[in-house]
Amino acid sequence: MPEPLPGPAAALTPDELLALDRQHVWHPYGPMPGRAEPLLVESASGVRLRLARPAEGRDELVDGMSSWWSAVHGYNHPVLNDAARGQLERMSHVMFGGLTHEPAVRLAKRLVDLTPEPLEHVFLADSGSVSVEVAVKMCLQYWRSLGRPSKQRLLTWRGGYHGDTWQPMSVCDPDGGMHELWQGVLPRQIFADAPPPGFDTPPDPAYLTHLHDLIARHADELAAVIVEPVVQGAGGMSFHSPAYLRALREACDAHDVLLVFDEIATGFGRTGELFAAGHAGVAPDVMCLGKSLTGGYLTLAATLCTAAVAEGISQGELPVLAHGPTFMGNPLATAVADASIGLLLSQAWAQEVKRIETGLRDGLAAAAGVAGVRDVRVLGAIGVVQLDHAVDMAAATRAAVREGVWLRPFRDLIYTMPPYITGDDDVARICAAVCAAAREG
Ligand SMILES: *Cc1c(COP(=O)(O)O)cnc(C)c1O
Numbered sequence: 457m458p459e460p461l462p463g464p465a466a467a468l469t470p471d472e473l474l475a476l477d478r479q480h481v482w483h484p485y486g487p488m489p490g491r492a493e494p495l496l497v498e499s500a501s502g503v504r505l506r507l508a509r510p511a512e513g514r515d516e517l518v519d520g521m522s523s524w525w526s527a528v529h530g531y532n533h534p535v536l537n538d539a540a541r542g543q544l545e546r547m548s549h550v551m552f553g554g555l556t557h558e559p560a561v562r563l564a565k566r567l568v569d570l571t572p573e574p575l576e577h578v579f580l581a582d583s584g585s586v587s588v589e590v591a592v593k594m595c596l597q598y599w600r601s602l603g604r605p606s607k608q609r610l611l612t613w614r615g616g617y618h619g620d621t622w623q624p625m626s627v628c629d630p631d632g633g634m635h636e637l638w639q640g641v642l643p644r645q646i647f648a649d650a651p652p653p654g655f656d657t658p659p660d661p662a663y664l665t666h667l668h669d670l671i672a673r674h675a676d677e678l679a680a681v682i683v684e685p686v687v688q689g690a691g692g693m694s695f696h697s698p699a700y701l702r703a704l705r706e707a708c709d710a711h712d713v714l715l716v717f718d719e720i721a722t723g724f725g726r727t728g729e730l731f732a733a734g735h736a737g738v739a740p741d742v743m744c745l746g747k748s749l750t751g752g753y754l755t756l757a758a759t760l761c762t763a764a765v766a767e768g769i770s771q772g773e774l775p776v777l778a779h780g781p782t783f784m785g786n787p788l789a790t791a792v793a794d795a796s797i798g799l800l801l802s803q804a805w806a807q808e809v810k811r812i813e814t815g816l817r818d819g820l821a822a823a824a825g826v827a828g829v830r831d832v833r834v835l836g837a838i839g840v841v842q843l844d845h846a847v848d849m850a851a852a853t854r855a856a857v858r859e860g861v862w863l864r865p866f867r868d869l870i871y872t873m874p875p876y877i878t879g880d881d882d883v884a885r886i887c888a889a890v891c892a893a894a895r896e897g
Pocket of ligand 1: 719
């Protein structure tokens with residue numbers, strides 16, 4: 457017989473919680489039981505995480521990760537708390553089939569107003585990966601409805617990341633990434649070379665030709681091109697010239713292929729533009745949003761599409777989009793998302809992102825001189841130190857915690873995406889921690 461838990465949760469000590477966590481709880485990208493012990497967070501406020509059990513002598517850490525790039529306003533924000541509380545008292549959830557409600561309608565209208573012009577319609581999903589599944593389903597169904605069912609493959613460039621469910625995995629970087637195991641089982645997509653690195657680097661004519669040729673050659677079987685615009689996140693934290701996005705738009709138009717921008721990581725100001733598509737001045741046919749959509753409060757994502765895509769689907773043999781998550785349009789999540797976007801737009805967010813960019817450039821310059829560092833790059837509120845070897849994750853994380861900062865390095869990368877409310881002193885502290893992690897990792 458398993459031991460029953462002692463009374464109320466408060467009766468569990470940090471040690472007991474961590475022992476139970478190790479015994480029963482699966483963590484992201486981890487084995488079971490877990491190898492590394494997670495830090496136990498008791499609460500979070502502003503840019504600080506409070507630990508229930510100190511680590512490296514620290515009971516409070518400055519958050520350099522925005523909880524996987526989502527908590528742009530920091531934690532426990534009064535405006536977002538009020539939005540959640542207010543909605544909770546009306547209703548936390550009702551089904552979206554046959555019913556609708558103000559928070560979802562308001563959010564959809566806001567997203568249509570803010571995103572590039574031709575995006576008109578919004579499908580609300582419960583996570584980024586699901587919004588990518590929906591985007592792919594939209595594109596395949598569009599061509600099927602138009603009598604071109606052979607157009608059912610996707611093209612992307614290497615080095616990308618689009619999520620962990622099936623279709624998204626098939627367009628993640630196929631080499632060395634965490635989904636390599638599934639090659640041969642996943643749908644086989646078409647991969648272009650990774651875009652040449654550098655946001656400010658002039659576009660490489662040979663690469664432009666490569667993109668164009670590949671799209672032209674596979675046009676008959678391609679439903680869509682899907683990419684992360686300007687910043688490839690979890691696939692390697694690399695930046696590329698917006699000129700490549702314009703080239704994709706031209707090639708897709710020329711060859712009857714839809715263009716999907718996955719802005720789940722880049723949306724809502726992270727790169728210095730409200731959406732990364734803004735750097736290129738081009739609009740996709742389908743756009744995915746997630747992560748910071750709710751300011752990091754609740755899980756929510758959105759797939760937006762043009763009127764042409766929606767009309768195409770609606771002309772088909774099956775004139776509906778057969779997708780409808782149980783928690784679609786969740787009122788709590790949509791109310792907080794609407795409040796989070798309102799909060800963002802009520803501030804000089806672009807100036808704040810610029811301020812953090814300057815702080816990251818200044819603070820991370822020192823990393824360039826550290827042995828084993830291959831590259832240091834900054835764009836908007838994203839700072840990256842790339843090593844010439846795989847990072848020792850435990851040692852690097854420990855070094856950052858010693859500096860009072862929470863970082864989560866991966867592969868050969870130590871990076872930060874702090875909340876936009878991070879003050880200059882805390883940005884400097886995060887940079888010192890990234891440098892320490894680079895030295896010890
Ligand atoms: C995180 C991420 C996803 C997946 O979102 P989840 O909410 O984790 O499913 C998809 N695309 C990009 C670009 C991401 O950064």
